[in-house]
Amino acid sequence: MFQTRHQRAFWLQAAIGAALIAAALLLVRAIHISLEARGLSSGFAFLERSTGWDVAFSLIPYTPADPYWRVLLVGLLNTVFLGAIGLSLATLIGIAVGILRISKNPVIAFLGTAYVELLRNVPLILQVFFWYAIFIHLPRPREAVTVLEGIILTSRGVFLPGLNLQPGIALAAAAVFLGLLLAALVLALLPRPSIGARIWLPRAVRACLLGAVLGAGALLWAGRMPEMPFIQVAYLKGLNFRGGIRLSPELAALITAIALYGGAFIGEIIRAGFLAVGHGQIEAAQALGLGPWKVMARVRLPLALRSVLPTLTNQYVWLLKATTMGIVVGFSDLFLVISTAINQSGQTLELIGILMAGFLILNNALAAAMNLVNRRIALRGTQIRT
Amino acid sequence: MSEVSGDLPLDAPAGRGSAVYDDLKSRFFPTPLSGLATLAGLALAGWILWHALQWALFDAVFTGPPEACREAAGACWAVIHARWRLMFFGLYPHEEHWRSALACLLFLGVIGASCMPRLWQAGRLAVLWIAGFAGFLLLMRGGVLGLSYVPQEKWGGLTLSIFIFVATVLIGMPLAVALALLRRASLPLVARLAGLLIDGIRSLPLITILFALAVVLPILAPGALGSKLTRVILGMALFFAAYQAEIIRSGIQSLPAGQEEAAKALGLHYWRRMAKVILPQAFRRALPPTISQLAIIFMEVAMVMIVGIFDFLASGNAAYGSGEWNFANVEVYVFIALVYFVFVFSLSRYGAYLERRMRVGK
Numbered sequence: 042m043f044q045t046r047h048q049r050a051f052w053l054q055a056a057i058g059a060a061l062i063a064a065a066l067l068l069v070r071a072i073h074i075s076l077e078a079r080g081l082s083s084g085f086a087f088l089e090r091s092t093g094w095d096v097a098f099s100l101i102p103y104t105p106a107d108p109y110w111r112v113l114l115v116g117l118l119n120t121v122f123l124g125a126i127g128l129s130l131a132t133l134i135g136i137a138v139g140i141l142r143i144s145k146n147p148v149i150a151f152l153g154t155a156y157v158e159l160l161r162n163v164p165l166i167l168q169v170f171f172w173y174a175i176f177i178h179l180p181r182p183r184e185a186v187t188v189l190e191g192i193i194l195t196s197r198g199v200f201l202p203g204l205n206l207q208p209g210i211a212l213a214a215a216a217v218f219l220g221l222l223l224a225a226l227v228l229a230l231l232p233r234p235s236i237g238a239r240i241w242l243p244r245a246v247r248a249c250l251l252g253a254v255l256g257a258g259a260l261l262w263a264g265r266m267p268e269m270p271f272i273q274v275a276y277l278k279g280l281n282f283r284g285g286i287r288l289s290p291e292l293a294a295l296i297t298a299i300a301l302y303g304g305a306f307i308g309e310i311i312r313a314g315f316l317a318v319g320h321g322q323i324e325a326a327q328a329l330g331l332g333p334w335k336v337m338a339r340v341r342l343p344l345a346l347r348s349v350l351p352t353l354t355n356q357y358v359w360l361l362k363a364t365t366m367g368i369v370v371g372f373s374d375l376f377l378v379i380s381t382a383i384n385q386s387g388q389t390l391e392l393i394g395i396l397m398a399g400f401l402i403l404n405n406a407l408a409a410a411m412n413l414v415n416r417r418i419a420l421r422g423t424q425i426r427t
Numbered sequence: 428m429s430e431v432s433g434d435l436p437l438d439a440p441a442g443r444g445s446a447v448y449d450d451l452k453s454r455f456f457p458t459p460l461s462g463l464a465t466l467a468g469l470a471l472a473g474w475i476l477w478h479a480l481q482w483a484l485f486d487a488v489f490t491g492p493p494e495a496c497r498e499a500a501g502a503c504w505a506v507i508h509a510r511w512r513l514m515f516f517g518l519y520p521h522e523e524h525w526r527s528a529l530a531c532l533l534f535l536g537v538i539g540a541s542c543m544p545r546l547w548q549a550g551r552l553a554v555l556w557i558a559g560f561a562g563f564l565l566l567m568r569g570g571v572l573g574l575s576y577v578p579q580e581k582w583g584g585l586t587l588s589i590f591i592f593v594a595t596v597l598i599g600m601p602l603a604v605a606l607a608l609l610r611r612a613s614l615p616l617v618a619r620l621a622g623l624l625i626d627g628i629r630s631l632p633l634i635t636i637l638f639a640l641a642v643v644l645p646i647l648a649p650g651a652l653g654s655k656l657t658r659v660i661l662g663m664a665l666f667f668a669a670y671q672a673e674i675i676r677s678g679i680q681s682l683p684a685g686q687e688e689a690a691k692a693l694g695l696h697y698w699r700r701m702a703k704v705i706l707p708q709a710f711r712r713a714l715p716p717t718i719s720q721l722a723i724i725f726m727e728v729a730m731v732m733i734v735g736i737f738d739f740l741a742s743g744n745a746a747y748g749s750g751e752w753n754f755a756n757v758e759v760y761v762f763i764a765l766v767y768f769v770f771v772f773s774l775s776r777y778g779a780y781l782e783r784r785m786r787v788g789k
């Protein structure tokens with residue numbers, strides 16, 4: 042039975058597997074006994090019970106009478122919402138900083154370096170606290186600071202211009218926009234086997250993108266409120282501002298911190314990508330008579346983004362996990378909602394399971410999507426090598 | 428740039444200017460557009476620097492009661508002056524603060540010493556760190572040699588943050604080596620399980636792991652795994668080990684296969700092969716990413732305040748949170764950020780130095 046190496050390996054693994062399963066069973070039993078001793082029930086029946094507590098920020102209608110599954114959904118949506126805004130802003134800042142960092146002009150390059158070093162070497166949680174302290178120390182609404190005719194900074198939050206719309210229109214416009222955007226992404230990633238497909242697929246992508254902007258815009262314009270301005274800048278009424286979109290200090294602090302901190306890391310990644318683009322590529326583009334902007338937009342940036350996409354994926358997953366920082370300022374993300382639910386319901390094990398499953402699914406979905414993009418935009422052959 | 432000073436004709440026209448002038452011109456003003464960017468960049472940097480200095484130095488109040496700060500336009504550093512002991516030492520007994528300070532310096536000394544390539548041998552490093560750790564515990568806990576006993580719950584501030592960092596690395600590094608080797612094991616079940624554990628931890632936010640160990644575990648199994656601080660350190664170590672294991676694994680995989688085959692041909696068995704041939708080379712190759720991982724984990728230690736550990740950041744919150752100084756939170760955060768910056772920036776500079784040093788050999 043133990044004569045060959047193969048057999049020994051098989052039985053050794055069988056023993057390890059059996060030991061692990063036995064340990065897991067014992068653990069579950071011990072926890073079960075400990076919970077029963079204190080009269081706590083287990084199972085997922087609590088998801089249908091109403092919560093009895095409110096959350097500070099929600100994208101969907103929610104009242105304390107709603108069941109637990111709904112508050113978990115609120116938390117998940119908030120995490121995705123914060124992640125989407127934070128990651129997009131961080132990417133934009135990162136690309137800008139990366140371009141500054143590779144500038145031949147020493148003053149410009151120094152500004153990029155100073156930004157990266159300053160923000161990358163301070164813990165994110167501290168930056169969240171810092172920005173929160175800044176946002177709640179802004180002047181009161183009566184002495185509000187106005188930036189660019191419409192962005193109003195107050196201690197009650199940041200007010201952005203909003204649109205005066207009939208109810209339901211905003212949701213419909215968002216659905217049209219996101220749907221066409223998704224269609225464009227799918228079309229862009231489809232395989233292009235024939236020459237015909239190589240011509241009509243990019244056109245279809247462009248048509249979808251144009252349709253997304255125009256369609257959503259037209260829908261919003263059609264749904265405007267009669268006898269009211271289309272774009273509503275927040276205005277002071279009594280002690281606070283009305284109208285427009287209000288970002289609470291919590292959300293504003295989180296978005297600022299994640300975007301600035303993420304921007305520093307993504308800037309370094311983008312810079313490494315630019316450095317990986319061969320000189321020959323740039324010189325060839327210049328020899329073809331392309332101007333500096335075209336060389337950047339058509340040659341350097343696309344090649345750099347391709348070469349950094351795997352690293353960027355890791356950074357995105359890392360930043361998405363950083364949204365759990367919401368708990369330090371009281372933003373109702375998935376983690377805060379779950380920790381409140383544990384306090385209120387006592388269903389510890391189930392809720393921790395949901396939390397971990399939620400992050401596993403979110404992160405793996407993000408990574409899978411990025412890997413799909415990476416595979417589809419990868420250049421065949423050896424062009425990217427230097 | 429000392430040549431720039433003196434009576435150099437900086438405004439001399441091109442062509443008959445000095446080499447320094449040509450050099451400066453080609454670097455800062457190669458084309459009109461780039462020259463404009465230089466000027467704009469300098470103006471921006473100057474504007475930021477001027478306002479920062481005005482706030483932090485010229486208009487600032489450095490000592491005195493909170494009332495003195497309320498009238499000042501600049502920063503209120505008086506809060507640091509009044510509360511620095513709380514921030515550095517937490518709730519440690521006041522007359523014993525020198526012990527906390529000494530213990531903190533001891534760890535900084537150990538960290539600094541391990542940066543010297545002369546000590547880079549597993550045996551020497553182990554002796555250094557175990558001796559340092561024992562010295563730290565002796566100083567902080569006391570109870571022997573005439574030092575009064577201070578329970579773990581009273582530890583806090585910067586000393587506690589550095590202690591958590593050191594303990595995390597001390598437990599996490601061997602764990603990382605074990606996980607990396609397990610993931611490369613020839614038994615598929617073992618390799619799969621190690622991979623599952625590493626990837627599972629890597630896709631969870633640190634705070635969920637800390638939360639599960641520090642807050643949830645006592646509810647499910649009261650008394651398991653020691654005090655809250657111990658459980659938090661174990662969670663941090665697990666998190667660190669999952670990331671570090673991948674770094675070590677990539678170091679191992681970057682070695683040419685001939686190394687392991689040669690060691691096999693010499694008749695070395697698995698453990699000697701790993702200890703004498705593979706791991707020393709893998710560590711050397713993995714050194715730059717390891718340093719940046721250490722810098723990241725040093726910053727991540729600040730998260731332990733969420734589960735109620737009285738670390739540097741939590742002490743900072745306490746320093747301004749008690750009534751009279753509550754307007755001065757920005758100053759406290761800037762000060763904490765400065766201390767973190769000094770540590771993490773020197774670590775990352777050291778990593779960059781190592782990277783240059785290793786490239787020289789190639």
